Amino acid sequence: xxxxxxxxxxxxxxxxxxxxxxxxxxxxxxxxxxxxxxxxxxxxxxxxxxxxxxxxxxxxxxxxxxxxxxxxxxxxxxxxxxxxxxxxxxxxxxxxxxxxxxxxxxxxxxxxxxxxxxxxxxxxxxxxxxxxxxxxxxxxxxxxxxxxxxxxxxxxxxxxxxxxxxxxxxxxxxxxxxxxxxxxxxxxxxxxxxxxxxxxxxxxxxxxxxxxxxxxxxxxxxxxxxxxxxxxxxxxxxxx
Amino acid sequence: xxxxxxxxxxxxxxxxxxxxxxxxxxxxxxxxxxxxxxxxxxxxxxxxxxxxxxxxxxxxxxxxxxxxxxxxxxxxxxxxxxxxxxxxxxxxxxxxxxxxxxxxxxxxxxxxxxxxxxxxxxxxxxxxxxxxxxxxxxxxxxxxxxxxxxxxxxxxxxxxxxxxxxxxxxxxxxxxxxxxxxxx
Amino acid sequence: xxxxxxxxxxxxxxxxxxxxxxxxxxxxxxxxxxxxxxxxxxxxxxxxxxxxxxxxxxxxxxxxxxxxxxxxxxxxxxxxxxxxxxxxxxxxxxxxxxxxxxxxxxxxxxxxxxxxxxxxxxxxxxxxxxxxxxxxxxxxxxxxxxxxxxxxxxxxxxxxxxxxxxxxxxxxxxxxxxxxxxxx
Numbered sequence: 001x002x003x004x005x006x007x008x009x010x011x012x013x014x015x016x017x018x019x020x021x022x023x024x025x026x027x028x029x030x031x032x033x034x035x036x037x038x039x040x041x042x043x044x045x046x047x048x049x050x051x052x053x054x055x056x057x058x059x060x061x062x063x064x065x066x067x068x069x070x071x072x073x074x075x076x077x078x079x080x081x082x083x084x085x086x087x088x089x090x091x092x093x094x095x096x097x098x099x100x101x102x103x104x105x106x107x108x109x110x111x112x113x114x115x116x117x118x119x120x121x122x123x124x125x126x127x128x129x130x131x132x133x134x135x136x137x138x139x140x141x142x143x144x145x146x147x148x149x150x151x152x153x154x155x156x157x158x159x160x161x162x163x164x165x166x167x168x169x170x171x172x173x174x175x176x177x178x179x180x181x182x183x184x185x186x187x188x189x190x191x192x193x194x195x196x197x198x199x200x201x202x203x204x205x206x207x208x209x210x211x212x213x214x215x216x217x218x219x220x221x222x223x224x225x226x227x228x229x230x231x232x233x234x235x236x237x238x239x240x
Numbered sequence: 241x242x243x244x245x246x247x248x249x250x251x252x253x254x255x256x257x258x259x260x261x262x263x264x265x266x267x268x269x270x271x272x273x274x275x276x277x278x279x280x281x282x283x284x285x286x287x288x289x290x291x292x293x294x295x296x297x298x299x300x301x302x303x304x305x306x307x308x309x310x311x312x313x314x315x316x317x318x319x320x321x322x323x324x325x326x327x328x329x330x331x332x333x334x335x336x337x338x339x340x341x342x343x344x345x346x347x348x349x350x351x352x353x354x355x356x357x358x359x360x361x362x363x364x365x366x367x368x369x370x371x372x373x374x375x376x377x378x379x380x381x382x383x384x385x386x387x388x389x390x391x392x393x394x395x396x397x398x399x400x401x402x403x404x405x406x407x408x409x410x411x412x413x414x415x416x417x418x419x420x421x422x423x424x
Numbered sequence: 425x426x427x428x429x430x431x432x433x434x435x436x437x438x439x440x441x442x443x444x445x446x447x448x449x450x451x452x453x454x455x456x457x458x459x460x461x462x463x464x465x466x467x468x469x470x471x472x473x474x475x476x477x478x479x480x481x482x483x484x485x486x487x488x489x490x491x492x493x494x495x496x497x498x499x500x501x502x503x504x505x506x507x508x509x510x511x512x513x514x515x516x517x518x519x520x521x522x523x524x525x526x527x528x529x530x531x532x533x534x535x536x537x538x539x540x541x542x543x544x545x546x547x548x549x550x551x552x553x554x555x556x557x558x559x560x561x562x563x564x565x566x567x568x569x570x571x572x573x574x575x576x577x578x579x580x581x582x583x584x585x586x587x588x589x590x591x592x593x594x595x596x597x598x599x600x601x602x603x604x605x606x607x608x
Contacts (some may be wrong), residue, residue, distance in 0.1 A: 013522050014547035047413060059547050084264035103544060109528035110521065112596060116587045116588065117518060121507035123588075126498040127446055173362035210362045248484070256504035257511050258488035262446070265511070273507040299431065299483060302440035320440035323457040327441055327449070412567075412575075 015063030016103045018045060023100070030100060033093055035074055039067040068095065171204045176211035180234070184221065188237035192223065247288075250280060254288040264311030328364035335375075342368045342375060347399070347411060351381050369393065377402065431472075434464060438472040448495030448585065458536060493584035494591055526552045527583070531595060535565050535576035553577065561586060 012018040022041050023030055045063060049056050073092035183190050195208055212234060215221040222237050257273050258265060258341050267282045274280040287306050287310055296304050302320045305312050316324060335343070342365055345357050372378045381394035395408065405411070441457050442449060451466050458464040473489050473496055479570070480488050486504045489496050489586065500508060526549055529541050541549050556562045565578035579592065 013525070014545060016546040056491065057547060063546070079247055099544075099546070103546065106525055106528045106532070107545060109532065109595070110524035113524050113528055113531075113587060114519075114521075116589075117524075120586060120588050121518065122502035123490075124260040124500045124508050125446055125507070126443060155426075206360060213341075214363050216337075252484060253504060253507045256500050257508055258497075259444045259487050260500050260508045261511070269511055272511050275510060278561045295483070299479070302435060302436045303443050314443075316444050320437060320444075323437045324441050324444045324457060327445075327456045328454055 012045075014057070015060045016100060017107075018042065018060070019061055019063070019096075019100060020107070030104075032096060033097065035071050035093060039064075039071050041084075042067055066096065090204065095236060171207040173211045173214060176208050177215060180208075180211055180215060181220070182234045184234070189233040192234055195234065243364040245411075247291075250274075250284060251288040251291050254285060257293055258305060258312060258314050261313065264308050264313040269311070336368075338365075339368050339372060343372060343395070343399070346372075346378050346393050347395050347408065350394040350408075351384075352394075353384050353390040353392055355390065357393075434458075434468060435472040435475050437452060438469060439476055442473075442496060442498050445497065448493050448497040450495040453495065460579055490588070491590050492588055495580045512601075520552075522547075522549075522552050525557060526556060527579070529581070530556075530562050530577050531579050531592060534592075535568075535577040537574045539574065540578075554578050 012021065018040070022038055022045070023033065026034075026037065026041070028034055028038070046056060046064060049060075068226065070092045126231060136185060180190075183195075192212070196205055196210065212221070212223075216236075217221060219237055221234050223234055253273055254270055254374045263307075267285050270285050271280065271282070278283045287330060289307075291302050295301075303314055303316050306315050312364055319379050338361075341361060342357060344359050346352055349356070354365060369378070373380075375398075376396055379396045380391045382392045383385075383389040400407065436459055438454055441454055451469050454462065454469050455466070472474055473491075477488050487498050487500050490499050522545075525545060526541060529544050530536055533540065538549060538553060541553075544582075553562070558566070560582045562577045562583065563580050564575045566576045567573045568576050583589075584591065
C-alpha cells in the first residue's frame, strides 16, 4: 500500500521515461542527442523533484552519473576515447540510444495494451455457475510452480517458524469450520477477506484459509467471484 | 451506452445484467441498473423477463430466465444437461487444490508419514493420499521407526516427469518464492 | 436430451455449452459434447458459432460469442457495460503504466527473467512483478540456466482473456522490435 502511494508521487516512471520526455520536449534527434543540453535539463528536473519533495529512486541518480560520464567522453577527441572492447561503436552515446529506443518500443506496446484494456473493461463474460464445479487444475496444465505456489500459499510467510508449532497453536481447522458455517447460517454470503478480520496472527490466518479450502473440498461452500478481480465471496452450497 | 427510451432497450438491459450474473438477481438488484430512470419499476422488469422468455422460446434458445428464491437468473434448458455434463465429466484427470498442496508437502518433506501431512494441512488426508497413490504421483517408500510403524510416502519418477524435473533437488527453495508471495 | 439430427440442434447444443461455461471453451472441448456423433467436426462447430452471432445480431441480443485465448466464450456487448457496472457498483481497476510496460516486455520476450525486465525499464520491478503474479496475468514458468537459476516469467491464459487476444501472436509485430532482439 505504501508502494502505491509512492508510485502516485512519481512523475516519471524511471530515468528512461524522463529522458524520452526531455528528448521529445526539446525536439531533438534521438540518434544524435545533444548530450550537454539534455544532461543539464535532466539534472534540473532532479532538482525540481527534490524541491517538490518527491521520492527519487536510486536509478535516477545512476542515470545522472551515466549522462555526466558520456558528456565527459564527448569532450575528448574520438581517438582518445576509452572504448569498450566489445563495443564496435565509437560514439559514447550508442548504448544509451539503443536502450532508449528499445524502451520506447515497449512503451508504445504498453499503450497498445492499454488501448485494448480500455475496450475490454466494457465487456463481461457470461457468468455461469457450472465452472464452479470444475475446481481442480488440469494435470497437464499444472507446472512445478503452480505446485510451489500452492505450498507457499499455505506457508504465507510463516516459513521461519516451525510448521508443527503453528498447527499446535490454539486455532484448529475444525473450530474455524464451525465459525465459518456459523457465519453463513446468518448471512447469505461473506466476503472472503472479511473472514480474516480480527485474526490474531499468521497461524490463525493459515488455519482460517485451510478451513475455507476444506469446506470447498467438502462442497459445503463455494467461492464466487462476480467478475475478474472483484471480491471473492464465500457462500453455502444449497442442496439440490 | 444504450438509452433506455424504448421497451426494447429496457428488455435488453435486463437481459444483459442477468446474463452477466452467476447469482440470481432480485428485482431490486435489476432496478439498480436503471437508477435515474423514472419510468422503470418492478412491473416493467417483470414484463421484460416475460418478454425474454417468450422470445427465447420462439427462437429456440437453449436457455431461459427462471424465477428462483427471491430473484431471476438465466439457466440452460434441462434437455441440454446431458451435453453440458459430457464436457465437464470428460475433463482429464484433475488435481484438486488439496491434492496439489498435499503433493507439495510430500515433495518438500519426503519421506513423510500421513500424520505429519495432516498436522501441516490440519485435515484428514486419507482420500487425497489414495488418489495420489492411484495417479502414481506418490508411493509408499518405507515405514517410520515409531510406534505403529506407519508408512512413509515419497514422490515418484512420474512426479518428476509431470513437473519436468530431473531430480527432486531442482524444487525451488521456499525463500526464493517468498519475495513474490504475500499475505493477501 | 435433444437428438443431434439437424443443423439447428447442433447449433443449439453449441450455444448451450457455451452459455453454461464462464471460461472459454476450445473447439475440442465443445466437440466432447458430441462424442459418438460422426458427422460433427471442427468445421461444424465454427459454423454454428458464426450462425449464432448472426442470429444474436439480428435479434438484438445484448451478447455475442467471441474467440479468445484459444477458445470461444459468450460476452456482453460493450454498450451495456454502464448498466452492468451499476449493479456491481465497482469500477474495474485498470492496470498502471508500469504494470502495462512490464506486461508488454514479458509478452514479447517471454520467458524472461526479472533482471532483463529491469534492464529494459531502467527501474526495479519487484513490486510490479508481485502485483502481476497476484492478478494472475503472468506466472513463473521456469528457471534460467545461469548463475543463481533465476525465475523466468511468462504471460498466462488470463492475460490473453484480459486483453481479448486469441493467442500471443495476435499482438502487433513491430519490425524494429525484432531488429533489437537480434542485436542482443
